[in-house]
Amino acid sequence: MTRITVMVSGGGTNLQAVIDAAEAGTLGDASVVLVISSNAGAYALERAARHGIPSVVIGREEYPDPEERTGAILDALKGAETDLVVLAGYMSVLPPALIRAYRDRIINIHPALLPKFGGMGMYGIRVHRAVLAAGEAESGATVHFVDEGVDTGRIILQERVPVLEGDSPETLAARVLEAEHRILPEAIRRLTKAD
Numbered sequence: 001m002t003r004i005t006v007m008v009s010g011g012g013t014n015l016q017a018v019i020d021a022a023e024a025g026t027l028g029d030a031s032v033v034l035v036i037s038s039n040a041g042a043y044a045l046e047r048a049a050r051h052g053i054p055s056v057v058i059g060r061e062e063y064p065d066p067e068e069r070t071g072a073i074l075d076a077l078k079g080a081e082t083d084l085v086v087l088a089g090y091m092s093v094l095p096p097a098l099i100r101a102y103r104d105r106i107i108n109i110h111p112a113l114l115p116k117f118g119g120m121g122m123y124g125i126r127v128h129r130a131v132l133a134a135g136e137a138e139s140g141a142t143v144h145f146v147d148e149g150v151d152t153g154r155i156i157l158q159e160r161v162p163v164l165e166g167d168s169p170e171t172l173a174a175r176v177l178e179a180e181h182r183i184l185p186e187a188i189r190r191l192t193k194a195d
């Protein structure tokens with residue numbers, strides 16, 4: 001079995017898409033064994049609870065010291081015997097020690113067509129604002145491996161969506177999110193099949 005830990009910070013609709021795919025049996029033998037949230041108020045925690053998935057909150061509030069925070073995340077990942085880490089709306093940058101420990105076993109969903117509109121400060125609604133400000137004709141979603149850079153790791157899967165006339169950052173975000181919910185489970189499916 002491929003044991004997945006999903007790391008979240010917010011609403012968790014991508015977490016939900018992964019849980020739904022696992023429960024529907026379309027992720028093969030993969031299942032979500034742990035959810036780590038950087039934020040105690042994340043609705044994603046309720047989604048985990050509703051599906052009987054254990055969760056833990058490891059954020060700046062709980063662990064102000066960055067090294068202790070990294071240690072707590074590593075302990076949680078190891079304790080759950082994690083094979084694959086999925087960043088699904090995780091709004092912190094992972095420290096190098098964590099990336100080294102799980103090299104090529106951490107993937108992230110990003111709400112744009114990388115390498116465009118990625119990097120430090122490009123997260124959440126800011127990405128969609130930047131895409132509209134640049135007058136792009138299309139946007140999309142990207143699943144990629146996480147390396148030491150920000151949004152620079154090898155791309156696994158992308159899906160394009162059009163930017164429509166009259167789009168606001170919110171309407172564009174909603175269209176991109178639908179694509180995210182398709183490609184995140186699909187990327188996991190591909191990675192775990194190759195095991």
Ligand code: GAR
Nearest residue numbers: 011012013014089109110111123124
């Ligand atoms: C998603 O759009 C995800 O791509 C984005 O945050 C949203 C989380 O939604 N992630 C980033 O911007 C990371 N750089 P969710 O909590 O409903 O899955």
